[in-house]
Amino acid sequence: MTALEATTSALSYIALALLLGHLVVAGFLLPQGEPKELCGALVFFARTSLLVFLAASTLWLFVQGAKLQRGLPSAGLLWRYLTLTQSGKIWLVRELYAVALTLAVWFFARNEVNANSARGLSIMALPLVASRSLTSHAVAVRENVSIAISSDALHLIVTALWAGGLLALWQVLRLSARQQGTQPLAWTRILVNRFSRLALASVALLGISGLYQSWIYVGSFSTLVNTDYGKVLMLKSLLFAFMLSFGALNFFSTRRILARAGNRIDSSQAAKRITLRRIGIESAVGLLIFCATGLLTVLPPGVHAVHQAAASAPPPAAQANGAVEKKYFPAEGASVKILAPKNGAIVSSDSMPLRFTLRTGKRGHHVHAYVDGELMGMFETKTGTLNGLRPGHHLLELRVVAEDHQTELDAFDRVEFTVR
Secondary structure, three states: OOOHHHHHHHHHHHHHHHHHHHHHHHHHHHOOOHHHHHHHHHHHHHHHHHHHHHHHHHHHHHHHEEEEEOOOOOOHHHHHHHHHHHHHHHHHHHHHHHHHHHHHHHHHHHHOHEEEEEEEHHHHHHHHHHHHHHOOOOOOOOOOHHHHHHHHHHHHHHHHHHHHHHHHHHHHHHHHHHHHOOOOHHHHHHHHHHHHHHHHHHHHHHHHHHHHHHHHHOOOOOHHOOOOHHHEEEEEEHHHHHHHHHHHHHHHHHHHHHHHOOEEEEEEEEHHHHHHHHHHHHHHHHHHHHHHHHHHHHOOOHHHHHHHHHHHHHEEOOOOOOEEEEOOOOOOOOOEEEOOOOOOOEEEEOEEEEEEEEOOOOOEEEEEEEOOOOOEEEOOOEEEEEOOOOOOEEEEEEEEEEEOOOOOOEEEEEEEEEOO
């Protein structure tokens, strides 16, 4: 199930990146007087990407339903998921927007496609790309949720502009080459130079947003190297570095090759072949990065994995009859009191606001939130949100924990609530 969920997530990322990349190249990067056939082909590929996104998102919905029902989901379950849960409502709004955007692309494709229409469609595609952040790990961070979501949205957009635009650029150059080099070398040089400037700005923003997300999702070097999330993130970082090296090669070398190529047909064609090959390799690495991103979305963030491992570790103490129980360390002045939800509260979605008072005492640092004994999050501030709640009656427990995330103190509070 994890492999299928990661695959559908990766396909969604790739489709959205291709959508935005093809529209931006068609609207902003093609030189003036570009062949209308190329612009139309880019819009056609954008529409195809939208259809792939809709198909992958539909498959993702069935995967989520199968996880909830532990089998083939029923229509009733899927309807309740879409109408009663926060993630389901976001999915529904996003898909309706994608359908509307598909119709808009189809309408413009039927008429004469030009740069202005491609620009308008690319701007319309931005909310669809950014909306993935509303169901990402950023929603579950312990504090500064709006900053985390904004950073994630920015990361998604600039990734689509760089990697998706790179794939669109490769597609344009390949189509031009199939037309037996009808486009002059100067046309190719202008196109590559424009994309290089876009890529340079995108990489700068990717570095800033990527470092911030690594900090909030991983937090420490030990978490980076000892969790599955951290290992996949390291793989993604290596792929990013490799892609960045090819980007630097294109920026410093390929542009010079294009600039120095003469008017002779043989040298011009050789420069175009080198450009196409290098951009193709960089594009392939970009696809691998999207695959790694899809896997990251289904893995718990590194900081959460550490908490979960600590919660599921074998208890250190044993009773005389041989049964084991978890050992809690003395509170030493620490205490916690749940203010919301109230005991017996009824919740109508899979997301529930959380408020509490916390005294850290000598050793306390934050709290772990357990729902029916399963660790659902950790909070350093006195407010937060629990996500992914299933319908039914539940027991919520907040327990004070030391800074090492493993030393849980004998300081807790419990309430019962029901999700409908």
